[in-house]
Amino acid sequence: MNWNWKHHPTHGFRFxxxxxxxxxxxxxxxxxxxxxxxxxxxxFPFVLGHFFLFxxxxRVRRLPELVWAGGFLTLVVACLIANVSVLHAMWLVxxxxxxxxTYSIRRPDYHGIGSVAPVKQS
Structure with missing residues (x-):
């Protein structure tokens, strides 16, 4: 059995x-x-799911991840202020x-699922 499976490849899905x-x-x-x-x-699963997704x-870059997190927290606080269920924030985000x-996939340095690692030239 091959135990050398590379679970942190430079491109594509990782697990x-x-x-x-x-x-x-x-x-x-x-x-x-x-x-x-x-x-x-x-x-719990909503945030973990987004972490896994990103x-x-x-493989989203750090700044867009932080923008999402800030937006989500803002929506949760807005739900608390509006006295509605904070679960609405999950739909609103x-x-x-x-x-x-969309932003991440369209970047020239995208390296997530569906991307292809550049071929090394000798």
């Missing part, structure tokens, strides 16, 4: 045992959280998610 562990821990935390803190526990699938992904 590691740490990612699998994070997904498992998140599933347990969400399940327990639903009984302890209610629907707010849905933030870091492993589309989806256009920003689409924008971050």
């Amino acid at each position: 590691s045992a740490t990612d699998a562990l994070a997904i498992l821990v998140c599933a347990v935390a969400t399940t327990l959280g639903l009984t302890m803190i209610g629907d707010v526990a849905w933030f 870091c492993n699938l589309f 989806l256009p920003l998610t689409a924008g971050v992904l």
Whole structure:
């Protein structure tokens, strides 16, 4: 069996045992959280899912990630101020998610899923 699988390639999708562990821990935390803190526990898989989407699938650069995080936190605070469920922020941030992904895919240095590593010339 080949144990030299490169889980952090320079281009394309990446996945590691740490990612699998994070997904498992998140599933347990969400399940327990639903009984302890209610629907707010849905933030766990939502945020982890975006982390996985941005870091492993589309390999988004740091600044757009931070813009998304700032937008999401702003929407959560706005929901709290407006006295509506903070779960609305999960729906309201989806256009920003689409924008971050579109911006990242269109960059010339894109190296996420569907990209091809440059061929090294000898």
